[in-house]
Amino acid sequence: MTVTMVAFGLALGLCLAAVLAAAVSPPERRSLVVGVGTAGSGVAAVVAGVAAMAGSGFSLVLPWVLPLAGVRLALDPLGGLFVAVVGGVAAVAGVYGIGYSGHGLNGRAVQALLPGFVAAMLLVPAADGVGTFLVCWELMAVTSLLLVLAEHRRRSEVGEAGLWYGVMTHLGFVAILVGLLTFAAHAGSDSFAALRSAHLAPALASVVFVATLVGFAAKAGIAPLHAWLPRAHPEAPSHVSALMSAGMVNLGVYGIVRVGADLLGGGSRWWWPLVLLLGAVSAVYGILQAAISSDLKRLLGYSTTENMGLVLIGVGAAGMFAADGNRALAGLALAAALLHVVNHAAFKTLLFTAAGSVLHATGTRDLDALGGLRPGMPVTTALFGMGALAASALPPGAAFVSEWLLLQSLVHGLPPSGVGTAILLPLAVAAIALTAGLSVATFVKAFGVGFLAKPRSEAAARATESPRTMLAGMGLAGLVCVLLAVAPMVVLPGVGAVAGGVTGAADPVVRGAITLELSTVAGSLSPLLLALALLAGVVAAAGAVRAVGARHARRTARLWDCGGGPLTARMEYTATSFAEPLQRVFDNVLEPEDDVDVTHARESAYLVESVEYRRRVPDRIERRLYRPVVAVVAAWGRAGRLLATGSVHRYLGYGFYAVTGVLILLAVTR
């Protein structure tokens, strides 16, 4: 019995206890019991994950739990990392959920599903056999689908979002099922250990990889399979959004790394440029959609697509370097990707919970109707600001460190081994740079328009701070964000060791305690000293200003605004107008739909009574790729309806002809 096993068992046990408690406890205690159970399970999972990363993993076969294959569980460093990340998110979501569940989410089913979802997410990285993995994966999909549908009675969009999510996640599941079962059939065994030692023909290995890649990319929200994500994540309750966006999507990345790099051992050379390209497209497309979105939670959902894209750029680059034999650089790229997974989980949890706090207080997520939240909600505003800084790849923020590492690995990938790499790597750098720039624009918009300035609606003006448990959950996530931003060395050695273990890099990727030094290539950065220097600069500037120009004290006055009269909130820039220049620049990519209706006066066509202007920016991939498919499926459905007219004679006829057909077929083929 190792500490890992005990902690992991405790985490699952607490989840199970919370599920049972939700079923039996009285309504007024329910959210408290479930929240404490989920948070405790999250903490235990973090302990288990960290212990597994430190090397004390476990392996367990329980043949009596499931028929045929039984359950195989094992926790190695790679799985441990993802267990720890899910655990961290669950701890925050649990605490936050106590206060958030107050309004309408206190039902027995919803409360019982939350710890169930957490347990399923913890089991996926611990699965050590194809059967176990698929069962846990499906359990995770079903519980999350039901949680997305939690508020379906209140808003009609929830149902549609659930439909999209349900269909896409199951199509993805089918792809993974096909890939992994093909793999297992050729390996002759269900366990991952057997898969690792199996030798597949290159063509077959490619089929397995592409099939699983499709399924895992759909779960990670990678374009063009992202369509469910910006629908389902916003419609779920906010702590569930956090669990999905910061926890569940990571498991798509886990699947790609586990199957591609670990089980298939790197495979063919062309896999990894494909992964990198998918990542680059998702990163740019996701952040572009986020930049023009004016729904706060939809914006965060698209930003998840962006961040998972960045992670896949790192994973793809790691695979390319490993295929070239440059294991040290591959370790660096993968470490950057995994660190970004950790960072993204931290800041996305914070942002989604803060967005939930805003939704809780104002009842809207429309940025065009928010603003002016600073006086009413100071803590939420400060925490969202911290999250936005962490998300926008600026120092001193968490994402800056991981994107810096990613850029370093790409810079040192040149001079390249071939023309393909020579074209891909600069393009990847450009994609990361454009993503970084657009994410700055996105989060300046989300924070500046959503929280600062004057309130744009009654609801925003009346907003008050959220309950204390919600603030505690958000504060916890904020603390982790700050820690990751100034002291990434707390997690980097562990993450680097995991990446080194997967890619086969011998040395630790980074060293140093305060200044982060790359050990295999030249490069160093000190996030802590940068943050301290920034603080010192601010203090020095404040002191200097006081010394030089303190003849008059600061004075509060009315807004000048070029001498104009008092401005109303309608004259402010909104989120839509803020993003308008960007939308115009990327007109060709986004293809917005404009609609102008002019109503003329009855007396003369030269007099205009009213002008109505509408602009929508639909998801272009969705329109081009999904609408035709959906249309074809719908047409098939309609055609199928012609067969069923309600006449019993006709149905009996179908039966007769079908049986006859089968008999003829058997007679011919035997």
Place this chain on the structure above:
Amino acid sequence: MIGAVLQVIMVVGGSPLLLGLMRQVRAKLEGRAGAGIWQPWRDLRKLFGKEAITPRRTSEVFRYAPLVLFATALMVAVVVPFVTTRSAVGPVADLFAVVALLALGTVTLALAGLDTGTAFGGMGASRAVTILALVEPTLLVAILALSVRVGSTNLATIVSSTLDDPGRVISPVTLLAAVALLVVIIAEAGRLPVDNPATHLELTMVHEAMILEYAGTDLALVELASAMRLTVFLGLLATLFVPWGIATAATPAALAVGVAAFAVKVGLLGVLLAAGEVFLAKVRLFRVPELLAGSFLLALLAVSASFFLA
């Protein structure tokens, strides 16, 4: 350490002079007398003597943005080897971090503009952030082109390698990257043809629109920080492409040469920029992306050149 102090003194003290010099050159070329190169310092002295005003209903973001803006410019002045490559802070930040710090300055100002809740503030913030987003790819790809042959993004390493092998400066890689960087630096520093620092016309303002509500010491700090940013940008260009004169030893003589070389290089670049601006008109905001796309192409060419000519 002494080098860092010298750099800070040069940048803080010299940047208003650079601004004055550029305005004077422009005035002379346009046939005006001009106010003299000390005018920006006189303006700053006047502003530092006046009270700062906090508009009602603005938050801490508005209040502290000038300080953060100034701090970022100050940090860049310390980190980049303008005068000497022998600096204790070399490993703390590299070229990526410098670019990100400068972007952080733009972001704080944009947030302050939004925080006022005025139409102008939002407009300026929206435009500044759009330009920032489009500048970033060029900037990073140009950095990639410069750092590939050195194998490091550390500024001191890049400078030393150019000093060791001067022939590199006229290689196609460096020249293409230099032109690309020049364009984006003009855009980031808010100079013509992207933004006109002398205008307060609502259709064209970018930087000025964000700082309309600042007064007194706050405004002085913003103006000083903007001048420092211009100096730092031009200094970055000079340091990366014309590194001669930068001290590689810590002797007083070498440092003196470094200080003089920095002043001459940045002054010369400023004069050239000011002279060029006389012949330019501001382009429409929606033509700026074309300009930046062109510079991105140059940066990409620089990277491919570094591969195919290697």
